[in-house]
Amino acid sequence: MGFSPPVPQQDSNWEIRAAVLLSLVLQVLLIFVAPVRKRSSSRVPRFVVWSCYLLADWVADLALGLLLNNLGNIGGPATSSSIALLGTTAADDGAMVRREGGGGGGNTSPSTPIIFAFWAPFLLLHLGGPDTITAYSLADNELWVRHLVGLLFEFSAAAVVFFCSLQQQQQQQQVILATVLMFVVGTVKYGERTYSLYFARIEPDPGPEYANRKINIFAGPRGTRRQHGGAEDLQSLSVDAQGYEFFRVFRFLYVNLILSFVSERRISHEFFMSRTDSTQAFGVIEAELGFLYDVKYTKAPIVHTRVGYALRVLGSCGLVASLLLFVVHVDKAGMLPVDVYITYALLTGAVALDAAALTMLVLSSWTTVFLELSTRNRSSRSKRIKRWWQPRRWSETITQMNVITHSLGRPDNCGRFLRQLANAADVLGLGPTLEDFIFIRQASLRNGERRQILEFIFGRIKDVASGAQSYQDIKKACDLRGVGAIDQKLGEQCSMSIRDSVTKDLDECLLLWHVATDLCLLGGGVSATVEGDKYAEMRETSRCLSEYMLYLLIKQSDMLSTVAGIGLIRYRDTCAQARRFFQSSGLLRRHSTSSDRLHDMARNLLLTEDVATAIPAAKDQDVDGDAPRSVLQSACELARELKKLDEETMWQVVTGVWGEMLTFVACRGRGSTHVQQLACGGELITMVSFLMNHLGLGNMY
Structure with a gap:
């Protein structure tokens, strides 16, 4: 099973370890720092986000390149320099076990084929990026084809690393299963990012309803529908839902189209004329612009769908299952302690980041709208959430x-x-x-x-x-x-x-x-x-x-x-x-x-x-x-x-x-x-x- 790797190259094991850890750190920074830029006009957070955004892809690509360059060591006999370096470390810790190599004789480190191949799909996961940022600017959305091609190449590179290691891990079936799970999750995440970029760049299609001046603007996120009679019905909705209702109509203005909806103009005019102070009026507009930001710069419009929710649940289950397989069933006796610790960091980091993403998903305005417009009565749970957690929607400066x-x-x-x-x-x-x-x-x-x-x-x-x-x-x-x-x-x-x-x-x-x-x-x-x-x-x-x-x-x-x-x-x-x-x-x-x-x-x-x-x-x-x-x-x-x-x-x-x-x-x-x-x-x-x-x-x- 598998195929033979190329001739081993000079060791780059420590470079791989450093690149993988740095990639994880950048993902942690991005998921929490990226949302700050829409609420701050300062140059400092924008510079941090810009730096992390560029470095994240570059570091992940670098790590995959190092893995490809190290294929000979992953799937075949280790070089003498690798044996000397790793053997000294293992001798000090008492954790090095010499086994017969499967690629062509000699002594090899059993941690290299198993662990390094297991790390490859994590890089796919990191290339998928967090939910809080897919594009730094609108111009990045135009590069969705580049990301699609990158997905194919990065997936191929990670797959080559995995298959080159198969002949070294025939007795570690749990590692193979955990790696496959991570491949599925990483590919889905990368695919979500690519599709989000594609979705953000396409102009909203007015369709035949636009020409006929008939459009149901009062619909929730995909899969929910709710009819309203006019501005009076909007009064009973939350600010998030009100902003979403207007976002669905006025999204045409974002691409400089002209509206011809008489009834919608009347509803909008009546609604805002009935506002008694600027806080009420600008609060709705802030919510509307928040949805626009999410559509153009995050994964929100893809994640907040029925398919997106299902993929989130399956992805979380895959990450947890991979963590449990490695913790409970994988034999770590012949692995270097540093590789075990890095693997734990990658697994726990992936699970923690996924938990943070799920928390942000539940607390987001999209979920509030989904719960509110998919049921007859507004969700009291969403109202309780908004009472104690409502960040600024823009800089307010x-x-x-x-x-x-x-x-x-x-x-x-x-x-x-x-x-x-x-x-x-x-x-x-x-x-x-x-x-x-x-x-x-x-x-x-x-x-x-x-x-x-x-x-x-x-x-x-x-x-x-x-x-x-x-x-x-x-x-x-x-x-x-x-x-x-x-x-x-x-x-x-x-x-x-x-x-x-x-x-x-x-x-x-x-x-x-x-x-x-x-x-x-x-x-x-x-x-x-x-x-x-x-x-x-x-x-x-x-x-x-x-x-x-x-x-x-x-x-x-x-x-x-x-x-x-x-x-x-x-x-x-x-x-x-x-x-x-x-x-x-x-x-x-x-x-x-x-x-x-x-x-x-x-x-x-x-x-x-x-x-x-x-x-x-x-x-x-x-x-x-x-x-x-x-x-x-x-x-x-x-x-x-x-x-x-x-x-x-x-x-x-x-x-x-x-x-x-x-x-x-x-x-x-x-x-x-x-x-x-x-x-x-x-x-x-x-x-x-x-x-x-x-x-x-x-x-x-």
Whole structure:
């Protein structure tokens, strides 16, 4: 039985042991760390997940390659170096037994053919990966064919190792049976990953129901069906089930299709208009986007089916049976202790990881929906689970950038060490990366004074949706990016400079209002949150939205599909002109001044002095292009005009302008860019975009 292996090669036993153990460690890291990236916008967890994701496949492939290179030692007589190395170890432990080799005479180590062949299917299991991650990015889903071919090659390689060892383990039938069980489980896991990648890349097929505008959207995970009459029936469902119901219809928007469902639009509109606060509305959208993330980046849509549940049960039984066979029936007297320990680690690790995966499966939103929609009455068990275990569905943060802070902070106002680090980063081409760590901040949307930002956004979108009854009304509301708020508050009294500021290119308009908003905060920036300040909420909302929109313009420009493409150039030119202005005024030499105080001094200078006359006429070497595209001078003039208004009117105008800019951008982004961002912690603009879609605003109908 079996076939003869090739000529033995130089020993690589310890390399194989190290590679197999490292592969197991990477699987442990992936299953627990991978879900963190959808709940955190930090680069650290994403880097860890990315590293483990790449290393996991590489290490498993390396281990299989080492096993193939060591075929001569597995199925035939051991080399002299192997006998010397392993014999010394076994002599010390008293556990080495010399037997007659079956491949061609000589003395061999009985642990090599049995244990190494038994490890091969574990590598297939590891290549299948955990349920929590199948793809790191959307582009990985397009490589499903590569994974399919890899499955065939890796299975063939593991099978060759196994068959080469058969003639050495004829009397160890339990090992053969345990190996076969592991082969089945590993192949199924690898197949699940490949099919998940294939399933994630295919576009949802609208089918004939799409054309006929008849589709049963209120259906649970595969195999469950539940009819609903309208928005009233949704009220009785859990947040997870509500999110799943909308996910089934609005999944077409993820691939930029257009919806034509009249009844579903009415149901969605009624449901979200009946929400009383942002927590209820955004909670449903968070659940909906959670299902979308699972479909694109995990095995969830494959596992949470009747076939998937059956495969999970059979796979768990196979792992436990393999562990029991090795523990109870396999004779380990002639094996090296280190190999026995590694085998125990692989078996117990596989069982533990499978138990963790089963626990995550039971506690997942998919199971809640399955239990709730497959029975007439909602599952009280699923409700109990959700009461004590409900992790965040996204980062719940809003990213902040500030032009003046950037202009003040680098390189002149940095410490000596930071300046040297910045210079070294520039030489290595890592300057932008270092800037991200220094000048980009994350602010929680669920804490304190920033909570009202979600309430402001939700209230504004509801007001727009309630007044948009026709297509013309919807189009007009979505095309506003500041002029509506200005006309509503100022009307005929609006100055020409304020009105013209919202008619420019989007990138120029964003930069203008960002700098102007920051200047208007002078005297109220820090005090904006003090008790008793009736304009505190409007100040904080304006500041956060201003700095967030700047971040989108500079760091997430692909989410602003309407930008002409020179937003980054305008930003650099504006920062360069501001830096020269602060340098000429001596502000950058105040190293002992606190950052907040320095920021206030900079804003005061911009409001009181003329930028054009304060800066020498010579062309700025830091400004790109033949003519500078800085908006600093225009922004200062806009801020002076705004400050002529009374404070209440000023902040109503500023807040209204940023609300319109946010919705203007949100209804124009491509669905694929929002899906891509889900793997990086999610973005507020994604939440806004889907809320607008649910309320019938945008071009989706």
